[in-house]
Amino acid sequence: AAGVIQSPRHLIKEKRETATLKCYPIPRHDTVYWYQQGPGQDPQFLISFYEKMQSDKGSIPDRFSAQQFSDYHSELNMSSLELGDSALYFCASSPQSRLAGRTDTQYFGPGTRLTVL
Amino acid sequence: ELKVEQNPLFLSMQEGKNYTIYCNYSTTSDRLYWYRQDPGKSLESLFVLLSNGAVKQEGRLMASLDTKARLSTLHITAAVHDLSATYFCAVDEGGGATNKLIFGTGTLLAVQP
Numbered sequence: 001a002a003g004v005i006q007s008p009r010h011l012i013k014e015k016r017e018t019a020t021l022k023c024y025p026i027p028r029h030d031t032v033y034w035y036q037q038g039p040g041q042d043p044q045f046l047i048s049f050y051e052k053m054q055s056d057k058g059s060i061p062d063r064f065s066a067q068q069f070s071d072y073h074s075e076l077n078m079s080s081l082e083l084g085d086s087a088l089y090f091c092a093s094s095p096q097s098r099l100a101g102r103t104d105t106q107y108f109g110p111g112t113r114l115t116v117l
Numbered sequence: 118e119l120k121v122e123q124n125p126l127f128l129s130m131q132e133g134k135n136y137t138i139y140c141n142y143s144t145t146s147d148r149l150y151w152y153r154q155d156p157g158k159s160l161e162s163l164f165v166l167l168s169n170g171a172v173k174q175e176g177r178l179m180a181s182l183d184t185k186a187r188l189s190t191l192h193i194t195a196a197v198h199d200l201s202a203t204y205f206c207a208v209d210e211g212g213g214a215t216n217k218l219i220f221g222t223g224t225l226l227a228v229q230p
Contacts, residue, residue, distance in 0.1 A: 031215050042205060042220035043160070055215040090159065094216065104216055105150070108160040 002026050004109030006091050012115045013081050021076040021112045025093030031055075032074040033092040033106055034066060043090060049074060081116045088113050119144045119210045123221035130196050131229050138224045140189040140206035148209035149189045150218065151180050153202045160205065164191075196228045 005024040013019050025032050031050045035043040036059075045058035049068035060066075063081075068074045078085060092106035120143040130136050140149070148167055152160040164173045166182035166189060173180050177200065179192045189206055203225045207218040 033215065033218075035218075042223050043207075043218075045217050045219070048215040048217065050214050056217045058217060088157075092160075105162050105165050106216065106218065107162065108152075110159045113157075 004091055004093050004107055006089075006109040006112050008112060009110065010113050010115075012117065014117055015081055015083065017081050017116075019078045019081060019114060021078070021089055021091075021114070023074045023076070023091030023093075023109060025072050025074070025091075026095075026107055029093035029095050029107075030072060031094045031104070032068055032072070033094075034060075034074070034076050035090040035092065035108075037088040037090060037111075039087070041087075046076070078114075083116050086114060086116045119146070119208060119219045121206060121208050121219050121221040123204075123206060123224050125224060126222060127225045127227075129227045129229060130193075132197055133195050135195065136193050138191040138193070138204055138206075138226075140191070140221050142187050142189075142208045142219075142221075145184070145187070146208045146211055147184060148211075148216065149182050150207045150209075151189070151191055152205045152207060154205060154223075155202050163204075193226070196226075198228045198230060201226055201228045 007022045033048045034046040037043040046060040048055045052068045066076045088111045090111045092108045094104045151163040164180040169184040171182045177194045182189045203223045205223045206221045210217040
Protein backbone atom coordinates (compact mmCIF):
# COMPACT_ATOMS: atom_id res chain seq x y z
CA ALA A 1 0.00 0.00 0.00
CA ALA A 2 1.16 3.53 -0.74
CA GLY A 3 2.56 5.45 2.18
CA VAL A 4 3.36 9.05 2.96
CA ILE A 5 6.50 10.17 1.14
CA GLN A 6 8.85 12.76 2.57
CA SER A 7 11.89 14.30 0.99
CA PRO A 8 14.67 14.71 1.62
CA ARG A 9 15.20 12.05 4.25
CA HIS A 10 18.27 13.77 5.65
CA LEU A 11 19.27 17.41 5.47
CA ILE A 12 22.25 19.23 6.89
CA LYS A 13 22.20 23.03 7.02
CA GLU A 14 24.20 25.81 8.58
CA LYS A 15 22.74 28.33 11.03
CA ARG A 16 20.76 31.11 9.38
CA GLU A 17 20.23 29.07 6.20
CA THR A 18 16.85 28.06 4.85
CA ALA A 19 15.36 24.60 4.30
CA THR A 20 12.35 23.23 2.46
CA LEU A 21 10.82 19.91 3.40
CA LYS A 22 8.35 18.17 1.13
CA CYS A 23 5.51 15.79 1.87
CA TYR A 24 3.42 13.71 -0.50
CA PRO A 25 0.34 12.31 1.25
CA ILE A 26 -1.24 8.95 0.65
CA PRO A 27 -3.41 9.10 -2.51
CA ARG A 28 -6.93 10.42 -1.80
CA HIS A 29 -5.86 11.85 1.56
CA ASP A 30 -6.75 15.52 1.66
CA THR A 31 -5.47 16.40 5.13
CA VAL A 32 -1.80 16.91 5.95
CA TYR A 33 -0.10 17.47 9.30
CA TRP A 34 3.44 18.49 10.25
CA TYR A 35 5.10 17.46 13.50
CA GLN A 36 8.53 18.17 14.97
CA GLN A 37 10.26 15.63 17.20
CA GLY A 38 13.40 16.68 19.03
CA PRO A 39 15.88 14.09 20.32
CA GLY A 40 14.25 12.00 23.04
CA GLN A 41 11.09 14.09 22.85
CA ASP A 42 7.50 13.42 21.88
CA PRO A 43 6.23 14.76 18.55
CA GLN A 44 4.98 18.34 18.69
CA PHE A 45 2.20 19.47 16.35
CA LEU A 46 3.22 22.32 14.06
CA ILE A 47 0.48 22.93 11.51
CA SER A 48 -2.21 21.20 9.47
CA PHE A 49 -3.98 21.66 6.16
CA TYR A 50 -7.33 20.49 4.91
CA GLU A 51 -8.27 20.79 1.27
CA LYS A 52 -5.32 23.11 0.62
CA MET A 53 -6.31 25.53 3.37
CA GLN A 54 -4.43 26.00 6.63
CA SER A 55 -6.55 24.52 9.36
CA ASP A 56 -4.83 24.41 12.76
CA LYS A 57 -1.60 25.84 14.10
CA GLY A 58 0.48 24.60 16.95
CA SER A 59 3.89 25.57 18.23
CA ILE A 60 5.24 26.62 14.85
CA PRO A 61 7.83 29.42 14.94
CA ASP A 62 7.18 32.51 12.84
CA ARG A 63 10.32 31.62 10.88
CA PHE A 64 8.49 28.60 9.52
CA SER A 65 5.76 28.61 6.93
CA ALA A 66 3.91 25.88 5.11
CA GLN A 67 1.38 25.36 2.37
CA GLN A 68 -0.57 22.64 0.64
CA PHE A 69 -0.69 22.62 -3.12
CA SER A 70 -3.37 21.69 -5.63
CA ASP A 71 -2.05 18.11 -5.85
CA TYR A 72 -2.29 17.93 -2.02
CA HIS A 73 1.43 17.73 -1.45
CA SER A 74 2.74 20.05 1.23
CA GLU A 75 5.96 21.94 1.84
CA LEU A 76 7.38 23.22 5.11
CA ASN A 77 9.69 26.20 4.64
CA MET A 78 12.12 27.01 7.41
CA SER A 79 14.20 30.17 7.43
CA SER A 80 16.94 31.60 9.67
CA LEU A 81 17.65 28.12 10.95
CA GLU A 82 18.81 27.77 14.53
CA LEU A 83 20.64 24.94 16.28
CA GLY A 84 17.45 24.13 18.16
CA ASP A 85 15.64 23.38 14.91
CA SER A 86 17.62 20.14 14.61
CA ALA A 87 14.96 17.44 14.83
CA LEU A 88 12.97 14.82 13.00
CA TYR A 89 10.17 16.41 11.01
CA PHE A 90 7.22 14.17 10.31
CA CYS A 91 4.44 14.66 7.88
CA ALA A 92 1.22 12.73 8.36
CA SER A 93 -1.89 12.44 6.24
CA SER A 94 -5.44 11.34 6.87
CA PRO A 95 -8.40 10.65 4.61
CA GLN A 96 -10.79 13.29 5.93
CA SER A 97 -11.04 16.06 8.44
CA ARG A 98 -12.94 15.50 11.68
CA LEU A 99 -15.88 17.41 10.30
CA ALA A 100 -16.69 14.40 8.14
CA GLY A 101 -17.13 12.39 11.31
CA ARG A 102 -15.22 9.33 10.14
CA THR A 103 -12.27 7.48 11.58
CA ASP A 104 -9.26 9.59 10.77
CA THR A 105 -6.07 7.89 11.78
CA GLN A 106 -3.02 9.92 10.89
CA TYR A 107 -0.51 7.96 8.86
CA PHE A 108 3.02 9.15 9.37
CA GLY A 109 5.78 9.42 6.81
CA PRO A 110 9.37 8.27 7.43
CA GLY A 111 10.42 11.74 8.50
CA THR A 112 13.13 14.18 7.48
CA ARG A 113 16.08 14.40 9.83
CA LEU A 114 17.28 18.00 9.87
CA THR A 115 20.65 18.79 11.37
CA VAL A 116 21.62 22.43 11.82
CA LEU A 117 25.33 23.06 12.35
CA GLU B 118 -4.43 23.48 27.55
CA LEU B 119 -4.50 19.76 27.00
CA LYS B 120 -1.76 17.81 28.74
CA VAL B 121 -1.07 14.14 28.18
CA GLU B 122 1.01 12.11 30.60
CA GLN B 123 2.25 8.57 30.35
CA ASN B 124 3.73 6.29 32.91
CA PRO B 125 6.05 4.70 33.27
CA LEU B 126 8.54 6.56 31.11
CA PHE B 127 10.78 3.52 30.94
CA LEU B 128 9.80 -0.10 31.32
CA SER B 129 12.20 -3.00 31.38
CA MET B 130 10.45 -6.32 31.39
CA GLN B 131 11.24 -9.95 30.86
CA GLU B 132 9.87 -11.99 28.03
CA GLY B 133 6.66 -13.73 28.95
CA LYS B 134 5.59 -11.15 31.53
CA ASN B 135 2.54 -8.87 31.48
CA TYR B 136 2.48 -5.16 32.05
CA THR B 137 0.37 -2.04 31.53
CA ILE B 138 1.23 1.44 30.28
CA TYR B 139 -1.01 4.25 31.47
CA CYS B 140 -2.01 7.40 29.62
CA ASN B 141 -3.78 10.25 31.45
CA TYR B 142 -5.05 13.40 29.80
CA SER B 143 -6.27 16.62 31.31
CA THR B 144 -9.31 17.73 29.30
CA THR B 145 -12.25 16.07 27.62
CA SER B 146 -11.55 14.31 24.36
CA ASP B 147 -13.32 11.57 22.46
CA ARG B 148 -10.40 10.37 20.39
CA LEU B 149 -7.28 8.65 21.63
CA TYR B 150 -4.55 7.01 19.60
CA TRP B 151 -1.68 4.68 20.36
CA TYR B 152 1.47 4.70 18.23
CA ARG B 153 4.65 2.66 18.22
CA GLN B 154 8.03 4.13 17.29
CA ASP B 155 11.27 2.22 16.74
CA PRO B 156 14.50 4.22 17.24
CA GLY B 157 14.93 6.84 14.51
CA LYS B 158 11.90 5.54 12.66
CA SER B 159 8.39 6.71 11.88
CA LEU B 160 5.30 6.37 14.04
CA GLU B 161 3.18 3.31 13.39
CA SER B 162 -0.51 3.48 14.25
CA LEU B 163 -1.58 0.75 16.66
CA PHE B 164 -5.05 1.65 17.90
CA VAL B 165 -7.73 4.30 17.53
CA LEU B 166 -10.16 4.54 20.46
CA LEU B 167 -13.24 6.61 19.75
CA SER B 168 -15.64 6.08 22.62
CA ASN B 169 -15.88 5.46 26.32
CA GLY B 170 -15.31 1.81 27.13
CA ALA B 171 -13.67 1.09 23.78
CA VAL B 172 -11.34 -1.90 23.86
CA LYS B 173 -9.19 -3.03 20.98
CA GLN B 174 -6.74 -5.90 20.73
CA GLU B 175 -4.04 -6.80 18.27
CA GLY B 176 -1.79 -9.71 19.05
CA ARG B 177 -0.20 -9.24 22.46
CA LEU B 178 -1.39 -5.64 22.80
CA MET B 179 -4.75 -4.49 24.12
CA ALA B 180 -5.84 -0.87 24.50
CA SER B 181 -8.80 0.54 26.39
CA LEU B 182 -10.32 3.95 26.97
CA ASP B 183 -12.20 5.41 29.93
CA THR B 184 -13.23 8.92 28.93
CA LYS B 185 -14.77 9.68 32.33
CA ALA B 186 -11.49 8.98 34.08
CA ARG B 187 -9.56 10.48 31.12
CA LEU B 188 -7.44 7.37 31.12
CA SER B 189 -6.27 4.92 28.51
CA THR B 190 -4.25 1.78 29.10
CA LEU B 191 -2.07 -0.31 26.81
CA HIS B 192 -1.74 -3.82 28.18
CA ILE B 193 1.06 -6.08 27.06
CA THR B 194 0.54 -9.81 27.43
CA ALA B 195 3.42 -12.30 27.46
CA ALA B 196 5.94 -9.80 26.14
CA VAL B 197 8.38 -10.77 23.41
CA HIS B 198 11.58 -9.01 22.36
CA ASP B 199 9.98 -7.74 19.13
CA LEU B 200 7.73 -5.47 21.20
CA SER B 201 10.73 -3.40 22.31
CA ALA B 202 10.03 0.17 21.13
CA THR B 203 8.72 3.50 22.36
CA TYR B 204 4.95 3.68 22.73
CA PHE B 205 3.11 6.98 22.54
CA CYS B 206 -0.48 7.78 23.30
CA ALA B 207 -1.92 10.85 21.62
CA VAL B 208 -5.13 12.75 22.24
CA ASP B 209 -7.07 14.82 19.73
CA GLU B 210 -7.23 18.33 21.13
CA GLY B 211 -10.37 18.99 19.15
CA GLY B 212 -11.97 22.26 18.17
CA GLY B 213 -10.45 22.59 14.75
CA ALA B 214 -11.26 21.21 11.37
CA THR B 215 -8.38 18.74 11.59
CA ASN B 216 -7.16 16.48 14.36
CA LYS B 217 -4.41 18.19 16.29
CA LEU B 218 -2.73 15.42 18.23
CA ILE B 219 -1.12 16.09 21.57
CA PHE B 220 1.32 13.31 22.34
CA GLY B 221 2.23 11.85 25.68
CA THR B 222 5.81 11.68 26.88
CA GLY B 223 6.24 8.17 25.53
CA THR B 224 7.11 4.91 27.25
CA LEU B 225 10.35 3.21 26.26
CA LEU B 226 9.75 -0.51 26.50
CA ALA B 227 12.72 -2.88 26.64
CA VAL B 228 11.91 -6.55 26.66
CA GLN B 229 14.76 -8.66 27.96
CA PRO B 230 15.19 -12.31 26.97
